[in-house]
Amino acid sequence: MAVFSEKMFPSWDRMPPERVAMSASAAEQARAQARVLRDVAAGLERHNTGSAWRSPAKNLCDARVEDLQRQALVIARKLELWAQSEGAASLRAEQL
Amino acid sequence: MTEAIWVTTPGTVWVSEDHVMALASHLLVCEGTFISAHQSLSGIEVASRDPFTHALQHLPAQSLGPLAMAVATMAEEALSLREALTHYAHNSAEQERVRVQAWEVPRDRILALIAVMVGGRTPEIPFERWGVQEAAQALVGTPGPHRLEVTAVTGAKVGAVQRGTNIADRVGRIPDGENPIRIERYVSASGHTETDVYLAGTQEWSVGTSAEPFDMESNLALVAGVSAASMVAVEAAMRKAGVKPGDRVSFVGHSQGGLLAARLAESGRYATSSLLTVGAPLGTVTLNGNYPALAISHSDDLVPELGGASKPTGITHLETHSGAGTLDVAGAHAREQYVATAERVEVSPARDSLPHWEASGEAHPQFFQARRTDR
Numbered sequence: 001m002a003v004f005s006e007k008m009f010p011s012w013d014r015m016p017p018e019r020v021a022m023s024a025s026a027a028e029q030a031r032a033q034a035r036v037l038r039d040v041a042a043g044l045e046r047h048n049t050g051s052a053w054r055s056p057a058k059n060l061c062d063a064r065v066e067d068l069q070r071q072a073l074v075i076a077r078k079l080e081l082w083a084q085s086e087g088a089a090s091l092r093a094e095q096l
Numbered sequence: 097m098t099e100a101i102w103v104t105t106p107g108t109v110w111v112s113e114d115h116v117m118a119l120a121s122h123l124l125v126c127e128g129t130f131i132s133a134h135q136s137l138s139g140i141e142v143a144s145r146d147p148f149t150h151a152l153q154h155l156p157a158q159s160l161g162p163l164a165m166a167v168a169t170m171a172e173e174a175l176s177l178r179e180a181l182t183h184y185a186h187n188s189a190e191q192e193r194v195r196v197q198a199w200e201v202p203r204d205r206i207l208a209l210i211a212v213m214v215g216g217r218t219p220e221i222p223f224e225r226w227g228v229q230e231a232a233q234a235l236v237g238t239p240g241p242h243r244l245e246v247t248a249v250t251g252a253k254v255g256a257v258q259r260g261t262n263i264a265d266r267v268g269r270i271p272d273g274e275n276p277i278r279i280e281r282y283v284s285a286s287g288h289t290e291t292d293v294y295l296a297g298t299q300e301w302s303v304g305t306s307a308e309p310f311d312m313e314s315n316l317a318l319v320a321g322v323s324a325a326s327m328v329a330v331e332a333a334m335r336k337a338g339v340k341p342g343d344r345v346s347f348v349g350h351s352q353g354g355l356l357a358a359r360l361a362e363s364g365r366y367a368t369s370s371l372l373t374v375g376a377p378l379g380t381v382t383l384n385g386n387y388p389a390l391a392i393s394h395s396d397d398l399v400p401e402l403g404g405a406s407k408p409t410g411i412t413h414l415e416t417h418s419g420a421g422t423l424d425v426a427g428a429h430a431r432e433q434y435v436a437t438a439e440r441v442e443v444s445p446a447r448d449s450l451p452h453w454e455a456s457g458e459a460h461p462q463f464f465q466a467r468r469t470d471r
Binding site for chain 2 (some may be wrong): 006010026029030032033036037039043045048049050051052053057058060061064066067068071072075078079082086089
Protein backbone atom coordinates (compact mmCIF):
# COMPACT_ATOMS: atom_id res chain seq x y z
CA MET A 1 0.00 0.00 0.00
CA ALA A 2 1.39 3.30 -0.99
CA VAL A 3 2.04 5.58 1.95
CA PHE A 4 1.76 8.71 -0.14
CA SER A 5 -0.43 8.85 -3.11
CA GLU A 6 -1.31 11.49 -5.58
CA LYS A 7 -4.82 11.28 -4.18
CA MET A 8 -3.63 12.18 -0.73
CA PHE A 9 -1.29 14.99 -1.90
CA PRO A 10 -2.45 15.95 -5.33
CA SER A 11 0.12 18.69 -5.85
CA TRP A 12 3.33 17.27 -4.33
CA ASP A 13 4.87 16.11 -7.56
CA ARG A 14 3.43 18.84 -9.70
CA MET A 15 4.82 22.02 -8.13
CA PRO A 16 5.03 24.39 -11.11
CA PRO A 17 8.56 25.52 -12.05
CA GLU A 18 7.65 29.20 -11.55
CA ARG A 19 6.72 28.44 -7.93
CA VAL A 20 10.03 26.68 -7.43
CA ALA A 21 11.90 29.66 -8.85
CA MET A 22 9.84 32.03 -6.72
CA SER A 23 10.75 30.14 -3.57
CA ALA A 24 14.45 30.16 -4.42
CA SER A 25 14.38 33.85 -5.17
CA ALA A 26 12.47 34.64 -1.98
CA ALA A 27 14.99 32.63 0.01
CA GLU A 28 17.88 34.51 -1.54
CA GLN A 29 16.25 37.87 -0.85
CA ALA A 30 15.58 36.92 2.75
CA ARG A 31 19.20 35.83 3.16
CA ALA A 32 20.37 39.14 1.72
CA GLN A 33 18.24 41.06 4.21
CA ALA A 34 19.54 38.86 7.02
CA ARG A 35 23.09 39.82 6.04
CA VAL A 36 22.08 43.49 6.06
CA LEU A 37 20.67 43.13 9.57
CA ARG A 38 23.80 41.35 10.76
CA ASP A 39 25.90 44.21 9.36
CA VAL A 40 23.71 46.70 11.21
CA ALA A 41 24.15 44.74 14.43
CA ALA A 42 27.92 44.62 13.90
CA GLY A 43 27.90 48.39 13.35
CA LEU A 44 26.00 48.94 16.58
CA GLU A 45 28.49 46.70 18.35
CA ARG A 46 31.26 49.12 17.36
CA HIS A 47 29.48 52.14 18.82
CA ASN A 48 28.79 53.27 22.36
CA THR A 49 27.80 56.36 24.31
CA GLY A 50 31.32 57.08 25.53
CA SER A 51 32.58 57.67 29.04
CA ALA A 52 31.89 61.34 29.67
CA TRP A 53 28.10 61.25 29.76
CA ARG A 54 26.99 60.08 33.15
CA SER A 55 23.27 59.92 33.88
CA PRO A 56 20.43 57.42 34.08
CA ALA A 57 19.49 58.51 30.56
CA LYS A 58 22.87 57.28 29.31
CA ASN A 59 22.31 53.88 30.93
CA LEU A 60 18.89 53.71 29.32
CA CYS A 61 20.37 54.57 25.91
CA ASP A 62 23.06 51.93 26.35
CA ALA A 63 20.41 49.33 27.13
CA ARG A 64 18.32 50.38 24.14
CA VAL A 65 21.30 50.18 21.78
CA GLU A 66 22.08 46.72 23.09
CA ASP A 67 18.46 45.69 22.67
CA LEU A 68 18.34 47.03 19.11
CA GLN A 69 21.47 45.10 18.28
CA ARG A 70 20.01 41.93 19.80
CA GLN A 71 16.74 42.38 17.91
CA ALA A 72 18.62 42.81 14.63
CA LEU A 73 20.45 39.53 15.25
CA VAL A 74 17.28 37.70 16.26
CA ILE A 75 15.41 38.81 13.16
CA ALA A 76 18.43 38.05 10.99
CA ARG A 77 18.45 34.51 12.40
CA LYS A 78 14.72 34.12 11.81
CA LEU A 79 15.15 35.27 8.24
CA GLU A 80 17.98 32.80 7.71
CA LEU A 81 15.84 29.97 9.07
CA TRP A 82 12.96 31.06 6.91
CA ALA A 83 15.24 31.19 3.87
CA GLN A 84 16.64 27.76 4.72
CA SER A 85 13.15 26.27 4.86
CA GLU A 86 12.07 28.10 1.74
CA GLY A 87 15.17 27.00 -0.13
CA ALA A 88 14.72 23.43 1.04
CA ALA A 89 11.12 23.47 -0.07
CA SER A 90 11.99 24.64 -3.56
CA LEU A 91 14.86 22.17 -3.80
CA ARG A 92 12.60 19.32 -2.68
CA ALA A 93 9.96 20.33 -5.15
CA GLU A 94 12.57 20.37 -7.92
CA GLN A 95 13.83 16.94 -6.95
CA LEU A 96 10.34 15.53 -6.81
CA MET B 97 42.38 55.95 30.22
CA THR B 98 41.87 57.87 26.99
CA GLU B 99 40.46 61.33 27.50
CA ALA B 100 37.10 62.07 25.96
CA ILE B 101 36.98 64.13 22.79
CA TRP B 102 34.16 66.68 22.88
CA VAL B 103 32.60 67.82 19.64
CA THR B 104 30.86 71.17 19.19
CA THR B 105 29.17 71.47 15.84
CA PRO B 106 28.77 74.73 13.91
CA GLY B 107 26.46 77.14 15.68
CA THR B 108 26.95 75.28 18.98
CA VAL B 109 23.90 73.27 18.09
CA TRP B 110 25.36 69.98 19.26
CA VAL B 111 27.84 69.36 22.08
CA SER B 112 28.76 65.79 22.97
CA GLU B 113 31.54 63.29 23.21
CA ASP B 114 32.63 61.99 19.80
CA HIS B 115 31.23 58.53 20.60
CA VAL B 116 27.73 59.94 21.07
CA MET B 117 27.90 61.85 17.80
CA ALA B 118 29.14 58.78 15.94
CA LEU B 119 26.39 56.65 17.46
CA ALA B 120 23.75 59.20 16.46
CA SER B 121 25.12 59.23 12.90
CA HIS B 122 25.13 55.45 12.81
CA LEU B 123 21.54 55.30 14.08
CA LEU B 124 20.54 57.50 11.17
CA VAL B 125 22.14 54.94 8.86
CA CYS B 126 20.44 52.12 10.80
CA GLU B 127 17.06 53.77 10.46
CA GLY B 128 17.48 54.06 6.70
CA THR B 129 18.70 50.48 6.48
CA PHE B 130 15.76 49.16 8.52
CA ILE B 131 13.27 51.07 6.38
CA SER B 132 14.88 49.70 3.25
CA ALA B 133 14.94 46.17 4.72
CA HIS B 134 11.29 46.49 5.69
CA GLN B 135 10.37 47.47 2.14
CA SER B 136 12.41 44.63 0.68
CA LEU B 137 10.91 42.04 3.01
CA SER B 138 7.41 43.34 2.36
CA GLY B 139 8.02 42.94 -1.35
CA ILE B 140 9.16 39.31 -1.23
CA GLU B 141 6.59 37.11 -2.89
CA VAL B 142 6.16 33.80 -1.16
CA ALA B 143 5.01 30.81 -3.15
CA SER B 144 2.11 28.95 -1.55
CA ARG B 145 3.16 25.71 0.05
CA ASP B 146 2.32 22.37 -1.40
CA PRO B 147 0.69 19.95 1.06
CA PHE B 148 3.70 17.67 1.09
CA THR B 149 5.92 20.39 2.51
CA HIS B 150 3.35 21.15 5.15
CA ALA B 151 3.13 17.55 6.06
CA LEU B 152 6.88 17.45 6.74
CA GLN B 153 6.52 20.25 9.23
CA HIS B 154 9.32 22.34 7.75
CA LEU B 155 7.04 25.27 8.34
CA PRO B 156 8.36 27.93 6.07
CA ALA B 157 6.33 30.96 7.03
CA GLN B 158 3.56 31.64 4.63
CA SER B 159 4.30 35.31 4.98
CA LEU B 160 7.27 37.40 6.02
CA GLY B 161 4.82 40.01 7.29
CA PRO B 162 5.58 39.63 11.01
CA LEU B 163 9.33 39.85 10.42
CA ALA B 164 8.92 42.83 8.12
CA MET B 165 6.82 44.54 10.78
CA ALA B 166 9.47 43.82 13.40
CA VAL B 167 12.07 45.48 11.19
CA ALA B 168 9.78 48.50 10.78
CA THR B 169 9.53 48.72 14.56
CA MET B 170 13.32 48.64 14.76
CA ALA B 171 13.45 51.61 12.38
CA GLU B 172 11.16 53.51 14.75
CA GLU B 173 13.36 52.53 17.70
CA ALA B 174 16.51 53.71 15.89
CA LEU B 175 14.81 57.05 15.23
CA SER B 176 13.63 57.35 18.83
CA LEU B 177 17.08 56.48 20.14
CA ARG B 178 18.70 59.05 17.89
CA GLU B 179 16.24 61.64 19.14
CA ALA B 180 17.21 60.80 22.73
CA LEU B 181 20.89 61.35 21.88
CA THR B 182 20.05 64.58 20.06
CA HIS B 183 18.09 65.79 23.06
CA TYR B 184 21.10 65.12 25.29
CA ALA B 185 23.52 66.88 22.90
CA HIS B 186 21.24 69.90 22.55
CA ASN B 187 20.98 70.13 26.34
CA SER B 188 24.76 69.98 26.57
CA ALA B 189 24.97 72.78 24.01
CA GLU B 190 22.56 74.89 26.04
CA GLN B 191 24.62 74.26 29.18
CA GLU B 192 27.73 75.33 27.29
CA ARG B 193 26.08 78.58 26.20
CA VAL B 194 25.04 79.26 29.81
CA ARG B 195 28.58 78.51 31.02
CA VAL B 196 30.08 80.95 28.53
CA GLN B 197 27.67 83.70 29.58
CA ALA B 198 28.09 83.04 33.28
CA TRP B 199 31.86 82.60 33.38
CA GLU B 200 33.76 83.50 30.21
CA VAL B 201 32.05 86.82 29.44
CA PRO B 202 32.57 88.29 32.96
CA ARG B 203 36.13 86.92 32.97
CA ASP B 204 36.86 88.71 29.71
CA ARG B 205 35.43 91.95 31.10
CA ILE B 206 37.80 91.79 34.04
CA LEU B 207 40.71 91.03 31.68
CA ALA B 208 39.68 94.03 29.58
CA LEU B 209 39.55 96.25 32.64
CA ILE B 210 43.07 95.20 33.66
CA ALA B 211 44.34 95.70 30.10
CA VAL B 212 42.80 99.16 29.90
CA MET B 213 44.44 100.10 33.19
CA VAL B 214 47.80 98.84 31.94
CA GLY B 215 47.49 100.14 28.38
CA GLY B 216 46.04 103.48 29.35
CA ARG B 217 43.60 103.54 26.44
CA THR B 218 39.89 103.40 27.22
CA PRO B 219 37.64 101.73 24.66
CA GLU B 220 34.90 103.96 23.29
CA ILE B 221 32.19 101.37 23.85
CA PRO B 222 30.35 100.97 27.22
CA PHE B 223 32.00 98.83 29.91
CA GLU B 224 29.22 96.20 29.66
CA ARG B 225 30.49 95.35 26.20
CA TRP B 226 34.18 95.16 26.97
CA GLY B 227 35.87 91.91 26.15
CA VAL B 228 39.21 90.47 25.14
CA GLN B 229 39.10 92.24 21.79
CA GLU B 230 38.76 95.64 23.49
CA ALA B 231 41.51 94.66 25.93
CA ALA B 232 43.84 93.81 23.05
CA GLN B 233 42.96 97.03 21.26
CA ALA B 234 43.76 99.00 24.42
CA LEU B 235 47.17 97.34 24.62
CA VAL B 236 48.20 97.37 20.97
CA GLY B 237 46.64 100.64 19.81
CA THR B 238 46.65 101.17 16.06
CA PRO B 239 49.76 99.57 14.57
CA GLY B 240 51.41 101.59 11.84
CA PRO B 241 52.54 100.19 8.50
CA HIS B 242 54.70 97.12 8.93
CA ARG B 243 58.12 97.13 7.33
CA LEU B 244 59.02 93.53 6.68
CA GLU B 245 61.44 91.42 4.73
CA VAL B 246 60.08 88.06 3.69
CA THR B 247 62.53 85.57 2.20
CA ALA B 248 62.18 82.09 0.83
CA VAL B 249 64.40 79.60 2.63
CA THR B 250 66.55 77.89 0.07
CA GLY B 251 68.38 75.44 2.29
CA ALA B 252 65.36 73.63 3.67
CA LYS B 253 65.96 69.94 2.97
CA VAL B 254 62.48 68.61 2.35
CA GLY B 255 61.89 66.56 -0.77
CA ALA B 256 58.72 66.29 -2.77
CA VAL B 257 55.74 65.33 -0.65
CA GLN B 258 52.26 64.03 -1.25
CA ARG B 259 49.46 66.25 -0.02
CA GLY B 260 48.56 65.81 3.64
CA THR B 261 45.18 64.14 3.60
CA ASN B 262 44.60 63.40 7.25
CA ILE B 263 44.41 65.61 10.31
CA ALA B 264 47.49 64.23 12.05
CA ASP B 265 49.62 64.58 8.92
CA ARG B 266 48.50 68.16 8.38
CA VAL B 267 49.09 69.19 11.99
CA GLY B 268 52.49 67.48 11.81
CA ARG B 269 53.45 69.68 8.84
CA ILE B 270 52.98 72.92 10.75
CA PRO B 271 56.47 74.39 10.95
CA ASP B 272 58.12 75.14 14.23
CA GLY B 273 61.12 77.38 14.65
CA GLU B 274 62.87 79.79 12.36
CA ASN B 275 60.80 79.26 9.25
CA PRO B 276 57.22 79.83 10.40
CA ILE B 277 55.55 79.73 6.98
CA ARG B 278 55.28 76.58 4.87
CA ILE B 279 53.50 76.59 1.53
CA GLU B 280 52.72 73.60 -0.68
CA ARG B 281 51.16 73.97 -4.11
CA TYR B 282 49.52 71.03 -5.85
CA VAL B 283 47.95 70.63 -9.24
CA SER B 284 44.97 68.33 -9.00
CA ALA B 285 43.90 65.80 -11.60
CA SER B 286 41.31 68.25 -12.87
CA GLY B 287 44.07 70.80 -13.46
CA HIS B 288 43.33 73.39 -10.81
CA THR B 289 45.96 74.48 -8.32
CA GLU B 290 45.40 73.91 -4.62
CA THR B 291 47.61 75.65 -2.08
CA ASP B 292 48.16 74.47 1.49
CA VAL B 293 49.50 77.13 3.86
CA TYR B 294 50.94 75.94 7.18
CA LEU B 295 51.61 78.55 9.87
CA ALA B 296 53.60 78.29 13.07
CA GLY B 297 52.71 79.82 16.40
CA THR B 298 54.27 82.66 18.33
CA GLN B 299 58.08 82.69 18.06
CA GLU B 300 58.81 85.65 20.31
CA TRP B 301 56.87 86.62 23.43
CA SER B 302 57.93 90.27 23.67
CA VAL B 303 55.85 93.27 22.59
CA GLY B 304 57.38 95.93 20.37
CA THR B 305 61.03 95.03 20.82
CA SER B 306 61.73 92.12 18.51
CA ALA B 307 62.34 91.89 14.77
CA GLU B 308 60.27 88.70 14.73
CA PRO B 309 56.80 89.36 13.27
CA PHE B 310 55.36 86.21 14.86
CA ASP B 311 55.53 87.92 18.25
CA MET B 312 53.19 88.90 21.06
CA GLU B 313 52.44 92.21 19.40
CA SER B 314 51.03 90.38 16.39
CA ASN B 315 49.06 88.15 18.76
CA LEU B 316 47.43 91.18 20.33
CA ALA B 317 46.80 92.79 16.95
CA LEU B 318 45.17 89.63 15.61
CA VAL B 319 42.96 89.31 18.69
CA ALA B 320 42.13 93.01 18.41
CA GLY B 321 41.25 92.52 14.76
CA VAL B 322 43.72 95.14 13.52
CA SER B 323 46.66 94.93 11.13
CA ALA B 324 49.30 92.44 12.31
CA ALA B 325 52.87 92.11 11.07
CA SER B 326 52.64 88.31 10.94
CA MET B 327 49.55 88.55 8.71
CA VAL B 328 51.36 90.90 6.33
CA ALA B 329 54.32 88.51 6.34
CA VAL B 330 52.19 85.48 5.49
CA GLU B 331 50.45 87.22 2.61
CA ALA B 332 53.81 88.41 1.27
CA ALA B 333 55.08 84.82 1.42
CA MET B 334 51.96 83.60 -0.35
CA ARG B 335 52.52 86.11 -3.13
CA LYS B 336 56.14 85.00 -3.44
CA ALA B 337 54.92 81.40 -3.73
CA GLY B 338 52.65 82.40 -6.59
CA VAL B 339 49.33 82.51 -4.75
CA LYS B 340 46.95 85.09 -6.16
CA PRO B 341 43.77 86.56 -4.71
CA GLY B 342 40.88 84.26 -5.47
CA ASP B 343 43.06 81.12 -5.51
CA ARG B 344 41.92 77.99 -3.68
CA VAL B 345 43.80 77.86 -0.38
CA SER B 346 43.66 75.56 2.64
CA PHE B 347 44.95 77.08 5.86
CA VAL B 348 46.48 75.16 8.75
CA GLY B 349 47.97 76.74 11.86
CA HIS B 350 49.00 76.30 15.46
CA SER B 351 48.43 78.95 18.12
CA GLN B 352 49.02 82.38 16.52
CA GLY B 353 49.35 80.52 13.23
CA GLY B 354 45.83 79.17 13.77
CA LEU B 355 44.50 82.64 14.47
CA LEU B 356 46.24 83.89 11.32
CA ALA B 357 44.83 80.96 9.37
CA ALA B 358 41.32 81.77 10.59
CA ARG B 359 41.61 85.47 9.75
CA LEU B 360 42.99 84.69 6.29
CA ALA B 361 40.33 82.03 5.69
CA GLU B 362 37.63 84.57 6.50
CA SER B 363 39.31 87.49 4.73
CA GLY B 364 37.44 86.89 1.49
CA ARG B 365 40.67 87.39 -0.46
CA TYR B 366 41.04 83.67 -1.23
CA ALA B 367 38.71 80.85 -2.18
CA THR B 368 39.21 79.10 1.14
CA SER B 369 38.89 75.36 0.66
CA SER B 370 39.50 74.36 4.29
CA LEU B 371 40.68 75.53 7.68
CA LEU B 372 42.38 73.51 10.40
CA THR B 373 43.62 75.13 13.60
CA VAL B 374 45.13 73.70 16.78
CA GLY B 375 45.54 75.59 20.06
CA ALA B 376 44.41 78.84 18.48
CA PRO B 377 42.75 81.73 20.35
CA LEU B 378 39.77 82.13 18.03
CA GLY B 379 37.27 83.80 20.35
CA THR B 380 37.30 87.18 18.59
CA VAL B 381 37.19 85.85 15.03
CA THR B 382 33.88 85.67 13.23
CA LEU B 383 34.03 82.30 11.55
CA ASN B 384 31.32 81.74 9.00
CA GLY B 385 32.95 78.52 7.89
CA ASN B 386 31.57 78.35 4.38
CA TYR B 387 34.13 75.61 3.85
CA PRO B 388 35.22 72.47 5.75
CA ALA B 389 36.71 73.75 9.00
CA LEU B 390 37.93 72.25 12.23
CA ALA B 391 39.44 73.80 15.35
CA ILE B 392 41.10 71.55 17.93
CA SER B 393 42.00 72.74 21.40
CA HIS B 394 43.13 71.20 24.65
CA SER B 395 40.95 71.78 27.68
CA ASP B 396 44.10 72.39 29.74
CA ASP B 397 45.67 74.76 27.18
CA LEU B 398 45.38 78.38 28.34
CA VAL B 399 46.14 79.94 24.95
CA PRO B 400 42.79 79.26 23.21
CA GLU B 401 41.11 80.88 26.24
CA LEU B 402 43.08 84.08 25.64
CA GLY B 403 41.06 84.64 22.50
CA GLY B 404 38.05 85.45 24.61
CA ALA B 405 34.67 83.94 25.28
CA SER B 406 33.82 81.25 22.82
CA LYS B 407 30.87 82.13 20.66
CA PRO B 408 28.88 80.13 18.17
CA THR B 409 30.79 79.83 14.92
CA GLY B 410 30.32 78.16 11.60
CA ILE B 411 33.03 75.62 12.24
CA THR B 412 33.40 72.39 14.19
CA HIS B 413 35.37 72.48 17.43
CA LEU B 414 36.98 69.52 19.13
CA GLU B 415 38.21 69.72 22.69
CA THR B 416 40.05 67.16 24.76
CA HIS B 417 42.64 67.01 27.50
CA SER B 418 46.21 67.18 26.22
CA GLY B 419 47.49 64.37 28.36
CA ALA B 420 50.24 66.67 29.65
CA GLY B 421 50.94 66.75 33.35
CA THR B 422 49.11 68.99 35.79
CA LEU B 423 50.34 72.60 35.50
CA ASP B 424 52.40 71.71 32.42
CA VAL B 425 51.13 74.79 30.61
CA ALA B 426 53.76 74.66 27.87
CA GLY B 427 53.19 70.95 27.29
CA ALA B 428 49.44 71.42 26.94
CA HIS B 429 50.03 74.03 24.22
CA ALA B 430 52.93 72.35 22.44
CA ARG B 431 52.55 71.55 18.77
CA GLU B 432 53.83 68.00 19.38
CA GLN B 433 51.04 67.45 21.90
CA TYR B 434 48.55 68.59 19.28
CA VAL B 435 50.03 66.16 16.77
CA ALA B 436 49.34 63.37 19.28
CA THR B 437 45.81 64.66 19.76
CA ALA B 438 45.31 64.82 15.99
CA GLU B 439 46.32 61.16 15.80
CA ARG B 440 43.60 60.36 18.34
CA VAL B 441 41.09 62.41 16.37
CA GLU B 442 42.05 60.51 13.24
CA VAL B 443 40.80 57.26 14.79
CA SER B 444 37.81 58.84 16.52
CA PRO B 445 34.46 57.19 15.77
CA ALA B 446 33.27 60.66 14.69
CA ARG B 447 36.04 60.99 12.10
CA ASP B 448 33.64 60.66 9.17
CA SER B 449 31.83 63.82 10.32
CA LEU B 450 35.06 65.86 10.19
CA PRO B 451 36.78 67.44 7.16
CA HIS B 452 38.63 65.29 4.64
CA TRP B 453 41.27 66.37 2.17
CA GLU B 454 41.66 64.97 -1.29
CA ALA B 455 44.93 63.45 -2.34
CA SER B 456 46.79 65.29 -5.03
CA GLY B 457 50.06 65.15 -6.88
CA GLU B 458 53.44 65.91 -5.39
CA ALA B 459 54.69 69.30 -4.25
CA HIS B 460 57.96 70.73 -3.03
CA PRO B 461 57.27 72.55 0.23
CA GLN B 462 58.48 76.13 0.31
CA PHE B 463 59.52 77.68 3.61
CA PHE B 464 59.65 81.38 4.37
CA GLN B 465 61.22 83.58 6.98
CA ALA B 466 60.13 87.08 7.88
CA ARG B 467 61.87 89.88 9.75
CA ARG B 468 60.75 93.35 10.72
CA THR B 469 63.16 95.80 9.17
CA ASP B 470 62.21 98.79 11.29
CA ARG B 471 63.64 97.39 14.54
